[in-house]
Amino acid sequence: MANRAVPNILVTGTPGVGKSSISRLLAERTKFTWREVSKLAEEYNCLDEYDPEYQCPFLNEDKLLDIMEGMMTKGGNIVDYHGCEFFPERWFDGVFVVRTNNTTLFDRLTARGYTGKKLEDNVQCEIFETLLEEAQSSYKPEVVMELQNDSEEQLYKNVDTIVEWIERWKEENI
Numbered sequence: 001m002a003n004r005a006v007p008n009i010l011v012t013g014t015p016g017v018g019k020s021s022i023s024r025l026l027a028e029r030t031k032f033t034w035r036e037v038s039k040l041a042e043e044y045n046c047l048d049e050y051d052p053e054y055q056c057p058f059l060n061e062d063k064l065l066d067i068m069e070g071m072m073t074k075g076g077n078i079v080d081y082h083g084c085e086f087f088p089e090r091w092f093d094g095v096f097v098v099r100t101n102n103t104t105l106f107d108r109l110t111a112r113g114y115t116g117k118k119l120e121d122n123v124q125c126e127i128f129e130t131l132l133e134e135a136q137s138s139y140k141p142e143v144v145m146e147l148q149n150d151s152e153e154q155l156y157k158n159v160d161t162i163v164e165w166i167e168r169w170k171e172e173n174i
């Protein structure tokens, strides 16, 4: 078992499912540190040349992991990223896969200005449950949990669910 008094949490899922919305509210409630991996990658120059197919820069994963390692040791982190297989399994006590109904996700991504291949790829990623499968193949089944996040009501319920999970984790890991 990891040597930390508070857990580390991974919030993952397809772009647009609501990872940031959940992480922001959760950080306010728990005082855990919200680690937006895309922002960390930018801040610490972990982005390599541009990938024309996916219209985003390549992530230098090794460099990012080296930088994040020290942040993770004491626990109390909410890591927010649309990928999960390249993180060390030992970092996380709970992995929350955020899910959104396909049509709702389509509307959210369109509102964000996504079009064409980028829009299609992201909606397909959700339809094919790519991130759920990635989480299930990278972490033990008992730490992977799905959160349905279509409505505002569900958003607050999801935050409550994680807060309750953290409380239980603390009781069980004293």
Ligand SMILES: Nc1ncnc2c1ncn2[C@@H]1O[C@H](COP(=O)(O)OP(=O)(O)OP(=O)(O)O)[C@@H](O)[C@H]1O
Binding pocket: 013, 014, 015, 016, 017, 018, 019, 020, 021, 022, 081, 082, 108, 149, 150, 151, 152, 153, 154, 155
């Ligand atoms: N439960 C919800 N109900 C209604 N709207 C939501 C909900 N969750 C998120 N949204 C909205 O959907 C959009 C995408 O949310 P958000 O940025 O949190 O997603 P994300 O998964 O962090 O995306 P990315 O991976 O691209 O950072 C935002 O406009 C947000 O306000």
